[in-house]
Amino acid sequence: MLTEKFHDVLNHEGVVTVVSWGDSPEPHIANTWNTYLVVTDDERILIPAYGFRKTEKNVNANNKIKMALGSKEVLGYKDYQGTGFVIEGTAKYLESGPEYDMMKEKFSFLSRVLEITVTSAKQGI
Numbered sequence: 001m002l003t004e005k006f007h008d009v010l011n012h013e014g015v016v017t018v019v020s021w022g023d024s025p026e027p028h029i030a031n032t033w034n035t036y037l038v039v040t041d042d043e044r045i046l047i048p049a050y051g052f053r054k055t056e057k058n059v060n061a062n063n064k065i066k067m068a069l070g071s072k073e074v075l076g077y078k079d080y081q082g083t084g085f086v087i088e089g090t091a092k093y094l095e096s097g098p099e100y101d102m103m104k105e106k107f108s109f110l111s112r113v114l115e116i117t118v119t120s121a122k123q124g125i
Contacts, residue, residue: 002043006085007039008071008074009071009074009083010034010039013034015031015034015069016069017031017068018031018032018047018065018067019065019066020054020065021062022060022061023062032047036048038102038103045115046094046115047116048110048113048114050111063090063091063092065088065090065091067088067089068084068087071083071084077123082125083124085122086120086122087116088118088119088120088121089118089119091116099113100113
């Protein structure tokens with residue numbers, strides 16, 4: 001589901017926007033960076049979390065999540081400069097375990113790991 005083009009985007013810096021919503025219809029937006037995302041062999045996305053407290057509260061009430069990311073360094077459709085993706089999935093937080101430990105080794109600042117199980121990945125441009 002996560003294409004080679006998606007992985008190319010992760011190799012370049014860019015903003016990642018994570019959208020969550022709990023019991024409220026009002027969405028919450030949090031940002032991180034492409035190079036902080038780690039994709040597992042089974043295509044879950046792991047994100048180091050230090051802040052992301054409102055996102056965690058929302059995920060505990062409603063585990064659906066949307067995410068947008070991109071890079072101007074990767075060619076999109078018809079060789080346009082830049083491309084991006086919209087990801088949909090379900091999320092949970094990890095506070096221990098082998099994947100938490102692996103992420104803590106890479107990103108010492110984290111206090112938790114946001115794990116996203118991808119249900120849809122669409123290239124936008």
